[in-house]
Amino acid sequence: MSGRVLVGVKRVIDYAVKIRVKPDHSGVVTEGVKHSMNPFCEIAVEEAVKMKEKKLIKEVVAVSCGPQQVQETIRTALAMGADRGIHVEVSAKEYESLGPLQVSKILAALAKKEEAQLIILGKQAIDGDCNQTGQMTAALLDWPQGTFASEVTLEGGHVKVVREIDGGLETIKINTPAVLTADLRLNTPRYATLPNIMKAKKKKIANVKPADLGVELASKLQVLRVDAPPQREAGVKVESVADLVAKLKEAGTI
Amino acid sequence: MTSTMFPAGRYWFHAGRCVRALRRCPRLDPGALGVRPTARRWASSDAPKITTHYSIHPRDQDPRWEGTEMERFADQADVVVVGAGPAGLSAAIRLKQLALAEEREVRVCVVEKASQIGAHTLSGACLEPSALNELLPDWKDRGAPLHTPVTEDIFSILTEKHRIPVPMLPGLPMNNHGNYIVRLGNLVRWLGEQAEELGVELYPGYAAAEVLFHEDGSVKGIATNDVGIAKDGSPKDTFERGMELHAQVTLFGEGCHGHLAKQLYRHFNLRQNCEPQTYAIGLKEVWVVRPEKWRPGRVEHSVGWPLNRHTYGGSFLYHLNEGEPLVALGFVVGLDYSNPYLSPFREFQRWKHHPFVAPTLEGGERIGYGARALNEGGVQSIPELTFPGGILIGCSPGFMNVPKIKGTHTAMKSGMLAAEAVFPRLAVLEEDSAPSAGLHVPEYAESLKASWVWKELHAVRNIRPSFHNYLGLYGGMVYTGIFYWILRGKEPWTLKHCGLDSDQLKPAKECTPIEYPRPDGKLSFDLLSSVALSGTNHEGDQPAHLTLRDDSVPVERNLAIYDGPEQRFCPAGVYEYVPTDDGAGMRLQINAQNCVHCKTCDIKDPSQNINWVVPEGSGGPAYNGM
Numbered sequence: 001m002s003g004r005v006l007v008g009v010k011r012v013i014d015y016a017v018k019i020r021v022k023p024d025h026s027g028v029v030t031e032g033v034k035h036s037m038n039p040f041c042e043i044a045v046e047e048a049v050k051m052k053e054k055k056l057i058k059e060v061v062a063v064s065c066g067p068q069q070v071q072e073t074i075r076t077a078l079a080m081g082a083d084r085g086i087h088v089e090v091s092a093k094e095y096e097s098l099g100p101l102q103v104s105k106i107l108a109a110l111a112k113k114e115e116a117q118l119i120i121l122g123k124q125a126i127d128g129d130c131n132q133t134g135q136m137t138a139a140l141l142d143w144p145q146g147t148f149a150s151e152v153t154l155e156g157g158h159v160k161v162v163r164e165i166d167g168g169l170e171t172i173k174i175n176t177p178a179v180l181t182a183d184l185r186l187n188t189p190r191y192a193t194l195p196n197i198m199k200a201k202k203k204k205i206a207n208v209k210p211a212d213l214g215v216e217l218a219s220k221l222q223v224l225r226v227d228a229p230p231q232r233e234a235g236v237k238v239e240s241v242a243d244l245v246a247k248l249k250e251a252g253t254i
Numbered sequence: 255m256t257s258t259m260f261p262a263g264r265y266w267f268h269a270g271r272c273v274r275a276l277r278r279c280p281r282l283d284p285g286a287l288g289v290r291p292t293a294r295r296w297a298s299s300d301a302p303k304i305t306t307h308y309s310i311h312p313r314d315q316d317p318r319w320e321g322t323e324m325e326r327f328a329d330q331a332d333v334v335v336v337g338a339g340p341a342g343l344s345a346a347i348r349l350k351q352l353a354l355a356e357e358r359e360v361r362v363c364v365v366e367k368a369s370q371i372g373a374h375t376l377s378g379a380c381l382e383p384s385a386l387n388e389l390l391p392d393w394k395d396r397g398a399p400l401h402t403p404v405t406e407d408i409f410s411i412l413t414e415k416h417r418i419p420v421p422m423l424p425g426l427p428m429n430n431h432g433n434y435i436v437r438l439g440n441l442v443r444w445l446g447e448q449a450e451e452l453g454v455e456l457y458p459g460y461a462a463a464e465v466l467f468h469e470d471g472s473v474k475g476i477a478t479n480d481v482g483i484a485k486d487g488s489p490k491d492t493f494e495r496g497m498e499l500h501a502q503v504t505l506f507g508e509g510c511h512g513h514l515a516k517q518l519y520r521h522f523n524l525r526q527n528c529e530p531q532t533y534a535i536g537l538k539e540v541w542v543v544r545p546e547k548w549r550p551g552r553v554e555h556s557v558g559w560p561l562n563r564h565t566y567g568g569s570f571l572y573h574l575n576e577g578e579p580l581v582a583l584g585f586v587v588g589l590d591y592s593n594p595y596l597s598p599f600r601e602f603q604r605w606k607h608h609p610f611v612a613p614t615l616e617g618g619e620r621i622g623y624g625a626r627a628l629n630e631g632g633v634q635s636i637p638e639l640t641f642p643g644g645i646l647i648g649c650s651p652g653f654m655n656v657p658k659i660k661g662t663h664t665a666m667k668s669g670m671l672a673a674e675a676v677f678p679r680l681a682v683l684e685e686d687s688a689p690s691a692g693l694h695v696p697e698y699a700e701s702l703k704a705s706w707v708w709k710e711l712h713a714v715r716n717i718r719p720s721f722h723n724y725l726g727l728y729g730g731m732v733y734t735g736i737f738y739w740i741l742r743g744k745e746p747w748t749l750k751h752c753g754l755d756s757d758q759l760k761p762a763k764e765c766t767p768i769e770y771p772r773p774d775g776k777l778s779f780d781l782l783s784s785v786a787l788s789g790t791n792h793e794g795d796q797p798a799h800l801t802l803r804d805d806s807v808p809v810e811r812n813l814a815i816y817d818g819p820e821q822r823f824c825p826a827g828v829y830e831y832v833p834t835d836d837g838a839g840m841r842l843q844i845n846a847q848n849c850v851h852c853k854t855c856d857i858k859d860p861s862q863n864i865n866w867v868v869p870e871g872s873g874g875p876a877y878n879g880m
Contacts, residue, residue: 016791034876191481
């Protein structure tokens, strides 16, 4: 086993920023908007770095797909403790249509190339909310997957994963190599402190093109239109039950 | 990490010295507040506990911090700049230009509390390109975002329903011929890119939280904020100390009313020969308007309604020319106002309904909101600008030309002059050697006084104070017309301001509450939805950075005498007086996460009890081209 863990990090619009739809309804405004690392990706990086600190693995490699700006996100991962980074270059135009399927193909190709023992991703990105990349990557590699992980324990050639599911918690044991996706309660990510940011500038980020990995970026999906959700209508206060019934009848609901 | 390079004992001593210096800050004397000691003793038995920040409750006396590693990693630069605004970035760029010209290596580090360069920048703005032309003459080829030359300049005096036009004669300070309407946040971001290209080390997301001192009392550098402190002031698992950045000289460019500058004024007694600074609050929105209302290059200013003639302030509305039909508009209110019921935010909202303003905005969409305090003191309020180890640049000491409402060009020039004064004084540091004293560079103040900045500020020095007369606004305008337009500010006298802004509030019982109209949700809006548009956020589990020197003063004094003006002057809804759990009284609730870092509360609090300190880096607004 190589002892190498691949961690995917995505640069997304910061969760506190108010999103604005572009005037042509083709997408959302990203120019100049505050971006940061996807919160679930931060948790994934933290988990990988913790494993390295416990000497369970040897190397953490942070990967991100996108245009030039994603290098900032990779640097943050390096400042949190990743050893090196891989920037998969995708032009700004192609990035607009980059989805989970293409990213999974890229990650699968990289995992084989880097002989990764584990891939740790966030469970979903807060912009797309797809929750598909981890699962697709595992399928493409024919690797087991431990998704929605709230607790991960490495034991020899296996991983014990406690998963958050609708009914509560499910504990599974899967073989490595495997794909894990991080859920909220897996850990509390550390801060990227300034001395570590300075040190991260010296760590290497390799540039790779999707074509070098044999991945076609053309998307089979086409976004027709993006609209803001309808404004919430003001509620109406009623004085009595009779009023309520009258209003419901008026609205045609009863 | 540092044990091989720096003996642990030396740094612990310095960290302790900084804490002791902070503790020496004078505590409020109850007698001076006019609060009877007996009343205080009764209140202190169930005194509220609001503030948990270590600047009020030192950690070396806090048992929860026993055994926590407090040592900091330290690094040596040649120059450290606090604040990546127009002044700080101009200084950094100029230093690197000088270094390049002389083939010298100069390490310049800029720390900035915003998560990205430009995210905490807010301004009108009509930029006079004079300083930019000097700094980067080829700014156009480099793609500087100056896309909108001013084409029309309109000035009005508004009454409730009407408008009196005032001709913008050439020579009047508000005339904007030759200037550009810019989105200052975008210009600052561009300046950041220019700085990085020249090799400046930019560190957004890291706030300068503490000034460090050499043994001789000169400034040694700064320390960035600690992270991982819980809301109750105790250390979390993620606690990590900030980092120390040492420099031969530190340039402080924190913008209007910086928190470190506040400490430096006291520490080095820099304000003994100048008047107290006087401020205004500027609130701003950016709108996408209907294309038929859009007049790119048009600049509109107004005074008068809705403010009365004794409250200084006015509005701006600029039509940008950057593709989309965008309009930047806002309202400025002088913080020397006397009515505690005044709400600058609500004045701004109701101004938008004026028949001259509303048509531009009808059918449009509001896409940005923010607020920031600005300086109005001019030349009378400029402190000592240099001290051993440090220099003040930009809006921090305050070089705004008030009648022009422009401070960016003077801020940039002050940064450039600081760089030019500092550069020849920088020693070449040997490996592993560190200076034992900070540089004192009084040449900077001399060159500033000999430059066009001083000439300009001197000419307009009497305009703002001329408003303090019986006729208020109208007296001021007459004064401007005679003494500035005709005589160019050559009158031999210098008028004074009227003292601290925080001393100007009258008790609530002497004033009439103002009836503000309800927001209509189309032109005017409520506070909370506005704050949401600023994108502001902070890590929730940290001590509130709006610290109170005395937790009982808000209810006992601010609420009792002034009806809690902080609930009205804060443009972000940070301060709320809410009933206590037992319903018997009121308490102050501080919603620190909403803060947009405008500094108005630190300025206007009539008890001067609020001390704004910097929160964890990367918290605060997420302005986009404001």
